[in-house]
Amino acid sequence: MSHDGIGPRAVMRSAAFLTAGVLAVPALAGCGSDDPAGKPLATGDIGRADRARVADGGTLRWAVDTAPATLNTFQSDADATTTRIAQAVLPSLYRMDSRGRPVRNPDYLESAEVVETEPKQVVLYKLNQQAVWSDGREIGAADFAAQWRALSGKDTAYWTARNAGYDRIEKIERGKGNLEVKVTFSRPYADWRSLFTPLYPKDVMGTPDSFNDGARKKLKVTAGPFTVKKVDGKEDEVTLTRSVRWWGDPAKLSTIVLRAVPRDKRISALAAGTVDLAEIDPSAVRRITAAALEQSASSPLMGPGAKRSAADDLRSWAIANGSDEEAADEEISAREKLRGKTAKYARQQKALGGFEVRKSLEPAYTQLALNGADGPLADERVRRAVARALDRKAIAEAVLEPLGLPAQPVGSHLALSGQAAYADNSGALGRQDTKEARALLADAGWVPGGRVEEKKEEGEKAAGSQGEKDGGSEEDSETGSEGGDDGTYIVGEDNEEGGDDKEGGDSGENGDSGADGGEGGGDNKAPQDSGTGTQHLEQGSAPGAYAPRGTAAPARAEAAPVAKDGKALTLRFVLPSGPGSDTLRTVADRISTMLERIGIRTKISKVDDESYFKDHIASGEYDLALYSWPATAFPATDARPVYAKPVPGADGSLNVEQNYTRVGTDQVDQLFDQAITTLDDSERRSLLRKADSRIWAAAGSIPLFQRPQLTAARKNLANVGAFGFRTPVYEDMGFLKKSAQGPTGAPGAKSAEPPAGD
Template identity: 80%
Template sequence: MSYDGVGPRAALRSVAFLTAGVLTVPALAGCGSDDDPAGKPLARADIARADRARITDGGTLRWAVDTVPDTLNTFQADADTTTARIAQAVLPSMYRMDSRGRPVRDPHYLDSAEVVDTEPKQVVLYQLSQQAVWSDGREIGAADFAAQWRALSGRDTAYWTARNAGYDRIEKIERGRGNLEVKVTFSRPYADWKSLFTPLYPKEVMGTPDAFNDGARKKLKVTAGPFTVKKVDTEEDEVTLVRNARWWGDPVKLSKIVLREVPRDKRVSALSAGTVDLAEIDPSAADRVTAAALPHSESSPLAGPGAHRSAADALRSWAVANGSDEEAADEELSARRKLRRKAEKYARQQKALSGFEVRKSLEPAYTQLALNGSEGPLADERVRRAVARALDREDIAEAVLKPLGLPAEPLGSHLALAGQAAYADSSGALGKQDAKEARALLTDAGWVPGGPVKEKKKETEEEAAGPEGESESDSEGGDDGTYIVGEDNRNGDSGADDKSPRDSGTGTRQGGAPGAYAPKGTAAPARAGGARLAKDGKALTLRFVLPSGPGSDTLRTVADRIAGMLDRIGIGTEITKVDDESYFKDHIASGDYDLALYSWPATAYPATDARPVYAKPVPAADGSLNVEQNYTRVGTDQVDQLFDQAMTTLDASERSALLRKADSRIWAAAGSIPLYQRPQLTAVRKDLVNTGAFGLRTPVYEDMGFLKKSAPGPKGSPGAKSGASPDGD
């Protein structure tokens, strides 16, 4: 999700972001007026906007995705990012998201929807568009709503559903004055009713358990969007979408969209080879695309294989290659040939990449530091609060976002992003960074200086230096699972002293003026951090679990900064790198960590979707602890009650107030610390328009396409402020 990952709204927040975007970003929205303190999004969508008249009719968009999905049913547990993307293009959604991540009625499907009664029960009346039809010609109507409700209500366990939130509150669904009028009666008040029936599947998919469980895994015979599914090809690792001949909206510009599985660390090659036109990329790949677009005289001469070889290195190589030691000369000549081939490949790729540009925004997701409160030192709220008070979240956000030219502001809410109705900076409930107060909290918890500190084995030079060399995976970096963006040692690194349990070999922050950084490789002065703390003969050392796959170097940058901040208040960190595949399942979900970094999707329906993430764990019947999606194991009865109140409060302003109060309590409990909204970097062909970095808004698939050859380029230049759209992007 970067180790960061999310699930589609159908399985919302069932898991955090995993590697390679195993899960998807859910729909975002908010309910409420524009007068609340949510403000505006930190960054707008950057989508290379162009008028439809300037777009050619036809063409195939080849879009890099993380996976070919195991199912096309977003309401199943193994649905992923690509599942949600396909659903957006081929299925009805009663509400789509605007540029502020708030729900707006989609007029293609819905003429109106409103709460018409609250006593004795809440009733919502939907008036469907008369033009809205399934691809087989049948009207979209009440029967489809009723079938989806029955499948997702949780009453029939034969349906293998990932969730039933909201649908379990529906008492009945009735046909109104005609098939296009749908009357939904709730057994209990439900504030997030706009979240329902998005996406809406036909009754052919939802009507029986067999159809639900298996019928929509690889095929969708009936759809109702601008596109329809032609083929899911697991051998070629791609999904093909084609125009829906019965689409009633603006004519679709593209003939075809091919969603092609391309690993994150192979996307530069795919872009340069011309096999994809659009791909989300990491910062190092973005740097390459940006450099390729510069005039040759402006591009860096120190890029590519061999770029860091000095004149002395070159002279030494020549001497060995022409020396009397024939074996050494042969090896050197072979190495020089390999280097030359790599340099030639790099140059060819850069030339091809000049046809692309980078579009930038912020994802509808945020990265957090998770503190496992189930056992060990972090079971004590005072220790968790001390960790939180030690963090300079502004420094972390700047390290990740500022080099990318994106707004570098720390996130102030667990429940919403800036611009969404529920957003407010509630971090004051925990307090600002204060090392003195952090030490006082630790002292109060019984952790004092002078205890035994075991020496941790230092990393090898190879581990300390991180990934180097000129292989493609090195240059292209991470994936959506470990996609915490930033670059190691960019703007320096807040390291700890040489007695810290970590020894990354990166630059360290010296004592003295805040923000002063020593050059890379400079040893920190002895005892630069706080004296190591101990209690009952045991040193205060926290196990910081990180993934080890491609792109984890940037994740390590964030972790190293956090470790340095903790070192200064006497807390040691033991960084453990684990396989990407096991990172979430075997460590985060199972509770085998003290500290970890992963991401959650934002949601406009936090009363429903965020509750299981912050719900107080309760003992299950078998004696185990039911944590739902609360992988920090930190929760309170009061937070649960506030969520429950918000879920039944139909007044938008009152609901937002309850959610902000809940967020303040979540901050105070210090189970998780939001750090920053995740960056979104997308490489886009220069003649491809109305697509790119979408930010909070839902893509408009029928408007995507390629510019006519005679048409000028898209409006705006690449960047977070370009590509304004009609709804405010």
């Protein structure tokens, strides 16, 4: 699991594909200028090409995070790869367009509409008459009914992960003909379009045994442009082949191989030619970007020994040719290893020249979670103080600007810019305001002063070691890195003589004045009044407080640690430690610095990736944490369990559903309940936006930025890459014909998405 990516499994939040941005249809009405939903911040980047320019045949080797434990997306251990396979081999009645909104998939549906609302809601599906399963049987009401019974929650023999929406269905029956399916709901259900995507055959859904075990490692019956040929557990890969029973546009590729490759091994896999497509991290982006430059231009920027100076090389040569034989042997060995690494790097860079980076923004956002179950953050005033201390714009810029992506903070918990339910409701909490944040802390009883900790010895680092950092330590106020105060602002608190120079002007020796233990003299020494030996003070200055001319006071001069009843306010900030977590660590450092300015300390704890979510987030063993949530097209259904008010169980435990911050209100629950039963689209959006405003006000989680989606793709790959909101069209993926390639093998057209509905 990538913790810079989605925290909880995407299957828990339903709707299309959520973790890796894998999400032609009739056009939707365009957004008006006054539509608060706005437009997507970034379009997809997929190397778009007309099908006529794509060659027939070929194998796409696609790197994924894991080989799937199951092929059934409705089971608890389904993951992103499970969903990716389902999109290629099973019916999806609705897909996401480039604005993250559901649109009818004409390969399966001719139409679907609510035909009755009284006394019950009835939806009539009219299926594409060519839609058949791979065994030749028509897709029909029996498949819909089997899936409903399996997912309704009435039969506990089915090991299902979720039943949202299916539990509201009263009955399913055939319409006037085999191609019509009539679904009657016992209670109104606004998100009915979220159902039956993907749709499994009755062979899988018909019995508990077939549901629980039959579809874990194989799918005998499919209905998509591809079919599952083999799941190879030893090789950690799944092979999909072109379906001969597919009635739509035939797939261009003959084979897709989904191969599990760890994130930190993907550059090597791309360079070795074992994968053609892979999501990558920012460091890999830099490698591929450098590979596009001429070798003479790219080699000094990166690679082994790139930071070595001419002096380093000269010293190395001298040691290797010196009289100390042992040191010479060690240096010669090190030089040989460096040459080997450099040669390997050069070979990789040459191979990486055949790839390009396609980038967009995922349909997911990273948030700061505040655990409101107990401790200081159980007080809403403290949570709001934390939130008001954050400069979310600066955080988004730190992550996204270096990648050339739009750096806008996310304004909603329930949708992203461009989606129907989106509106920037962050005003319900208030903008960044350090003074107001301090006032909120004071109102909650947390004020500067009091016993906070023993004073550290001079020269001791304030920051903790090996991933733990005292939030009161000195940090660079802009980057959050350790080191902070360079000692040029000195308060002579121990100088009882009012600043007298006891050692003939060398004040740096005892640290009473001067530069924090540095050598005295120069700009660090106060001027002397001739004949008196006392320091000359400029008007308005205080004895014992000096800095070199032009030195600004530290940014944290007014941010004394806050305390209550003699105890400092220190929050445990939990982060994953594995590969791919660099972005989260950067964000955490920024947040820690921002909180330090209002007197809140943070103690960063880095934990193993595998235990991060299960043992810390889900179990509530944290104060602050960073993880991501997907933004779906059906927030009334999918977001409710994330923000539902925790309910005490009969055994005394707390049922939090997916609300891992443990912060919720009855009013938010009521607004979700109203939204899910409201069939009027405009009214439902209004209810959801009201719910979001109240979620902001409660300050249990603070959305920060939409996650970057970075994909390395061979330059001649078409219609695949960073999809953004849009569901991939698997039958259009392929390699460009040679006649359609540019001079470097790249698509001749700009790699970008068409407008929504194109």
